[in-house]
Amino acid sequence: MSQGTLLYAQSGGVTAVINATASAVISEARARKIKVLAARNGILGALREELIDTSREPAANIAGLAHTPGGAFGSCRYKLKSLEADRARYERLLDVLRAHDVRWFLYNGGNDSADTALKVSQLAREFDYPLTCVGVPKTIDNDLAVTDTCPGFGSAAKYTAVSVREAALDVAAMAETSTRVFIYEAMGRHAGWLAAAAGLAGGDPDAAPQILLLPERAYDEAAFLARVEKVVAKVGWCVVVASEGIRTADGGFVADAGGVKDSFGHTQLGGVASYLAGRVKATLGYKVHWTLPDYLQRSARHLASKTDWEQAQAVGKAAVRFALEGRNAVMPVIVRTADAPYRWKIEAAPLSKVANHEKKMPAGFIRRDGFGITEKARRYLQPLIRGEAPLPYGRDGLPRYVALKNVAVAKKLPIWEG
Amino acid sequence: MSQGTLLYAQSGGVTAVINATASAVISEARARKIKVLAARNGILGALREELIDTSREPAANIAGLAHTPGGAFGSCRYKLKSLEADRARYERLLDVLRAHDVRWFLYNGGNDSADTALKVSQLAREFDYPLTCVGVPKTIDNDLAVTDTCPGFGSAAKYTAVSVREAALDVAAMAETSTRVFIYEAMGRHAGWLAAAAGLAGGDPDAAPQILLLPERAYDEAAFLARVEKVVAKVGWCVVVASEGIRTADGGFVADAGGVKDSFGHTQLGGVASYLAGRVKATLGYKVHWTLPDYLQRSARHLASKTDWEQAQAVGKAAVRFALEGRNAVMPVIVRTADAPYRWKIEAAPLSKVANHEKKMPAGFIRRDGFGITEKARRYLQPLIRGEAPLPYGRDGLPRYVALKNVAVAKKLPIWEG
Incomplete structure (x- = not known):
């Protein structure tokens, strides 16, 4: 009897460290003997049943992912609408998850992805399919609600x-x-x-x-x-x-x-x-x-912030933990506990609080004349760029970025006509 | 009795490593007890008698220069024409050099600067003023003649x-x-x-x-x-x-x-x-x-090539040596002695061979269809991007770039009306 698989998908614009999150997700799941599938090109791959078997990837590749920019499995810009409007797509998604015994779905993206993950969890409950959905934060725009900052x-x-x-x-x-x-x-x-x-x-x-x-x-x-x-x-x-x-x-x-x-x-x-x-x-x-x-x-992974890189890995690791603990419809978020010295921790936030919100800069971060930032903004921003994330270079003077094998999982369902 | 001063000026577009050359020039001259003046904003500063006394700069600043991009004394786009057409300017330049007992003039730039350094050396000879002029190569365009490559x-x-x-x-x-x-x-x-x-x-x-x-x-x-x-x-x-x-x-x-x-x-x-x-x-x-x-x-000094950085310093050091040896109207150039392993050395080339020439890419470097480079080009280019030039970062996550004090030398001549 299968113990279930974990499906990981990337969504929206990629970042210098989203693969660090992916690397942490896969490493953490491997340590817990959980098989990780990755959707090719984000949610589209899940709908098309284009899945990647990450267990076929050597450990060195998974380690190398942690310092490789871009989105290793492909990402996409594809927003699912409401459960009513996009019912067929959500049901297809559930069919694919069921066919591959996916019990944990980790969706790595921004506001929209949090919303999609939330809806998938609702549908699964409706169908009585045992699925834990976890959103994993990512965006260079830093506009996600609840979390202190966003990896990337x-x-x-x-x-x-x-x-x-x-x-x-x-x-x-x-x-x-x-x-x-x-x-x-x-x-x-x-x-x-x-x-x-x-x-x-x-x-x-x-x-x-x-x-x-x-x-x-x-x-x-x-x-x-x-x-x-x-x-x-x-x-x-x-x-x-x-x-x-x-x-x-x-x-x-x-x-x-x-x-x-x-x-x-x-x-x-x-x-x-x-x-x-x-x-x-x-x-x-x-x-x-x-x-x-x-x-x-x-x-520009070559200039990544160490703080950011560590947080990208931390949310990946926490996402796996939350998923396996059955904490459904949550997102690991970064909570700042001190500015100086900078301290942070990961907590679980309900996806409903993150989905479809947008965090703008507080008015107190912008100088009165509008042309600069305040000391308050500086205190907030400064720790986020601190430290240099390690990066191995080759003899050729270029960073050693990895290319995954991305071995496809055999399809089990009819072709999706969506 | 003064033993003479050395004047260093930067010219044209700056690079990630032209200050590494400046740092090497000043360090080498200091080691030989020679006082270095720097022209503010390149040749314009020399004409305006806006000179900087680098001996007022702490050693830490000169060391920090080696990893600071931009042009620490200012550069300029200002081309002197022929000796006939721009006679008054050349004579003013010689007046300034004489007033500050400049015996060695190092001009750090591209083709035009090599030409200017050559003309200044000719005029000095005409006026029987003992001056050694050395061009120092610099350009991100890599289009200087004679030298195998150009620092920057x-x-x-x-x-x-x-x-x-x-x-x-x-x-x-x-x-x-x-x-x-x-x-x-x-x-x-x-x-x-x-x-x-x-x-x-x-x-x-x-x-x-x-x-x-x-x-x-x-x-x-x-x-x-x-x-x-x-x-x-x-x-x-x-x-x-x-x-x-x-x-x-x-x-x-x-x-x-x-x-x-x-x-x-x-x-x-x-x-x-x-x-x-x-x-x-x-x-x-x-x-x-x-x-x-x-x-x-x-x-982008944060991504400088170590090869390039070492060569930028090597031409600076050699320029001082050539100048003090009285090798007039020359430029230290990079000579490649082997591709793999990559080996190079510095030699002196006559400025007349460098001035006003432009090195284009050899036809053999461009693929037949025009859309790519050949293996030959790859062999030439590869060593030039090799290695990562060291760069200290601060606790704030930013590179520790130095700002010089740039203490002005008192003027001795009437204001230039040019």
């Missing part, structure tokens, strides 16, 4: 702060005859956590980044340009960090204002930094450079 | 290869439901060295980056799009690395085709990646993401 955020935050500090040294050296204004575009469509983390690179008001533009405050072009001019007059140059999601007072994304046509009449893909750079150059005349790190900021 | 390139190359590998893991994980094509824009207006270095992240033909676009080959949109489609069909996703300087067959920069107007009629600052992303999306319909790392790629 600290590393992206460290990447942001370090990159901004380095670029600022470059700009400072060149400003006399070249670039005066440098604009860095940070991810964050609704909450400005990553742009705020850039503030850790600064300190005194004249240190870079001198201006943060956060989605929590309406973008006011006149005020922004006046501030740029003031900083350049005083410091000689200016570094701006803008969240991709900043909006004007009427609610429109600033990035959309930069949605322009090329000479063929095709819409150009653009962003906030490009747009702001154009405005600074056109109105103030300064030479401007800008950067759009895009996926680099969330995949 | 190896670190930017490592940044490029690592970042592309990391982003590719992200794209691979998301491709099923999200981004299928990722485009990375590398610096390199005339030569494709940095984009080529991204090829080190790959290996077999299906590994990322699957497509390189180099300025050495004319950009052919139809061929490019066909290749993207083919790679996506086979691999499921595609990573493209494009040099900012790619041109169409008629010689126009592809980036200029992306020079577009925003809704106010202002020209938007754009680039190659943004343009290519728009074309891929419009013609093939794939979801596309793109990155423009911009200054991040040349200031």
